[in-house]
Amino acid sequence: MINPYKRQDIFRCHHDSHNGFGDVVSAYHVMKNKRCFPNGCVYFRWRCSLLDKGNPCIRGYNHIGRNCPGCRYYSEDKEMNRPEVEVDARVYEDFETELRAFEDWVRDHTGRRVTFYGRIHSVKPRFRGASDGKSQRLSFHGFLLVFQEGYIGKDHFEDFCYATVSRGLQGRWQLRRGDVVEFEGDFGLDRGRLVLSKLNRIEVVERGDGEVWTESQAHVARATGTVFASQEEMCVACPRGALVDMVDETDGRHYRRMFCMEGMPDPALCTYQRGSLLQIEVCLEDRERLRRMNGAGR
Ligand code: SF4
Ligand code: SF4
Incomplete structure (x- = not known):
């Protein structure tokens, strides 16, 4: 028996947060953590016009976070992401059985x-x-x-x-x-x-x-x-x-x-x-x- 949650050959996702991992996502992340397959997920990309240009935050933060909404330099873009299945239908069916x-x-x-x-x-x-x-x-x-x-x-x-x-x-x-x-x-x-x-x-x-x-x-x-x-x-x-x-x-x-x-x-x-x-x-x-x-x- 293996742990199918850990399989990284089933899905790929091009969301920024996965870029550092070559777009690789585990089955656990997609199916249990985010539950984003097949419908995808809506993501609000936080932006800071100061940090984006390399300027310091007026409140001393190093990155954008939950405290930023309300700040005049803050904005957000709505984005849609969807994981892609990397394997053919038969392999995916076997994966579901294994899971x-x-x-x-x-x-x-x-x-x-x-x-x-x-x-x-x-x-x-x-x-x-x-x-x-x-x-x-x-x-x-x-x-x-x-x-x-x-x-x-x-x-x-x-x-x-x-x-x-x-x-x-x-x-x-x-x-x-x-x-x-x-x-x-x-x-x-x-x-x-x-x-x-x-x-x-x-x-x-x-x-x-x-x-x-x-x-x-x-x-x-x-x-x-x-x-x-x-x-x-x-x-x-x-x-x-x-x-x-x-x-x-x-x-x-x-x-x-x-x-x-x-x-x-x-x-x-x-x-x-x-x-x-x-x-x-x-x-x-x-x-x-x-x-x-x-x-x-x-
Ligand atoms: S390979 Fe090991 S020692 Fe080298 S940076 Fe990575 S964790 Fe540190
Ligand atoms: S508090 Fe304002 S300036 Fe600081 S990171 Fe958040 S949005 Fe940018």
Whole structure:
């Protein structure tokens, strides 16, 4: 079983917000988040005649937001967007069948305790972010275990899935890439991603050789890292890159950003990847799956 919500080969959308991702949108974004297929969505493009010309905002904002209507420099254009199906009718029908089976399976498991068995692909700190239009701040929320596949009960889930662990649990178990683990957790979906939480009955069946993240390292990364507007493929695949759920406090908008824990000013200037590219064991198949994984929050 895979997670059809994460498929990025079904739809394309030319809305500006997807340009940074090559017009790629996940099935989750289209079918569950925006519910914009087949009717499309109406979008009000906010404009600021000051910021558009590179002039500073009279209220000190860096971008247009919910507080702008009423300002004499503000205007809006109404636009219509519609996602396009990228596959032929037969493939789309198969996708719908796959989606129905997945949703039935999710319904059967949601809210239940499940057993999980799998090898940890990576461990990353979990950050959440907020922006007030002038600055961004991140807060630390424990760690995220990333699995490329695993067994949920007796079902082989052949796609990315995740487990959240508290800082206390990570301090006790020192989980790392390569560990084979077994545990029980609450089953749930978070923006199309399968996430297990409230872990107990943890057993490390085999120890891996990855680095162990500590809470103090996570705090250093939070303080010294950088947030990128784009989600470069190399950052998604990088062990020092983490996707961060952000909220814009000026308009309540939720979005995802790439956070570089190495503090690189720009992916194009990344010296970490240049120095260690050969050490990052991400095969082409991994990258394809990571690309699919990357779309659900948009
Ligand atoms: S408040 Fe909004 S519309 Fe007005 S100048 Fe600032 S950014 Fe532009
Ligand atoms: S270290 Fe380089 S590749 Fe990794 S997240 Fe930062 S900029 Fe991206």
